[in-house]
Amino acid sequence: MLTGQRSWKFNNKPVIVSTGTTGGPFEAEGNISKDIDLLHNDLYMGEDSFEKAHKILLEKAGQKAIEKAGISKEQIQFYLAGDLINQITPTSFSAKTLGIPYLGLFGACSTSMEGLALSAYLINSQGADYILTGASSHNAAVEKQFRYPTEYGGQKPPTAQWTVTGAGTALLSHSGDGPVVTSATIGKVIDLGLNDPFNMGGAMAPAAVDTIEAHFSDLGVDASYYDLIITGDLGQIGQQVSLDLLKQHGVQMEESKYVDCGLTIYNKDQQVNAGASGAGCSAVVTYGHFLNRMKKGEFNRILVVATGALLSPLTTQQKESIPCIAHAVSIEAGGDRQ
Amino acid sequence: MANNKKKNQQQYQEFAKQRETKRPLIKNCIRAFLIGGLICTIGQVISTFYIHFFHFTEENVGNPTVATLIFLTMLLTGFGIYDKIAQFAGAGSAVPVTGFGNAVIAAAIEHRTEGFVLGVGGNMFKLAGSVILFGVFSAFIIALVKTILIQWGGL
Structure with missing residues (x-):
């Protein structure tokens, strides 16, 4: 149901019945490896190219979610997913394997919440019984497309971020046990003229702020309504910038409950400069780590704001600035609390 | 309106720059x-x-x-x-x-x-190609300058 300018309220409370997450070797050494269902110890994952490995990541995450829910894939009506690679081919190939009617999404690193918002909307309006949604990224495949060859020795500045190798999927239904999706706010493209692809956090921060403010005003709540406000991949710089922007706009936000997936996934010893990024980042950390903690009863209401930089290597070389977007989805604890 | 937008962008760029980790x-x-x-x-x-x-x-x-x-x-x-x-x-x-x-x-x-x-x-050569191109080109320019100086400058 449309609420305010650009938010949906889901009165039928779509349930996240299960989630599936996968990661690579670098994620296995990270902070939240226990929350990832399947960890690969090789970047190639038994395939002969990084792009094929990318496909495996999402495929396995999807299969894991289906397996955990204890249903067959024929019971799922739609599959909504995306990634960062040209023409989102890894996702399309995974849809071929899964054999579920498929809608491909592109929202860069905001794809996870774009998919969750749309899936919740479809379930809420009785458009489906089960929907599988997810997002993924593969460090080497993304580096190859957006930056330099993997083994090329180029020094990255401290503002650069590390693309996550991983995939996260969620299976939604109208009934069942699990956290429920209560509302979603769709973001606008915000571009304040930053054009350094090695500082995406700084470019994405205003998009996150815009969506958070819109969410609060559409639903008539403030930051105190949520136990945690989780941004996708702002990293150190984007997080600081967005906090200061919120403060400047007069939005009260406690720093302790403003967390970032990009700063959660790796531990302090892993050298990732300003933090993690990538379409898989918010998907793995939200569907793995944060939903697990919610199930343990650590918090009841979270707002996930996945941020995306909608640039391509071509637009960067043609000196265009970076258009950014953020989608917010609120999730509340459901009937499976321990 | 357009001017206002530009001003907004500049303000933000300044704002973000202050919070950027420098190399x-x-x-x-x-x-x-x-x-x-x-x-x-x-x-x-x-x-x-x-x-x-x-x-x-x-x-x-x-x-x-x-x-x-x-x-x-x-x-x-x-x-x-x-x-x-x-x-x-x-x-x-x-x-x-x-x-x-x-x-x-x-x-x-x-x-x-x-x-x-x-x-x-x-x-x-997608990365090294430009090194080769501009390396050869600048060598050509330097050689040209040297030749001109020797021929006409009597060095």
């Missing part, structure tokens, strides 16, 4: 100096080795030395070590011939999956 310039320079120097020292040791044991002269020892350095770079790149050295060393590992080798080798490895002709062949 540690001095630290980077020192690291580049040390590692760059180390690579050159290794090159010198190889040169001296060839002169002493293989009867090369100072004029022609350059070729086998460069070939050896590039061979070592190939191993380091293939085993995934060179990019880690580069994150530490910056220009120190990019400027010597090993950096050039790394750019070619990394691209060749990366595009192996697209086949030998269109993959490796077509992409091998």
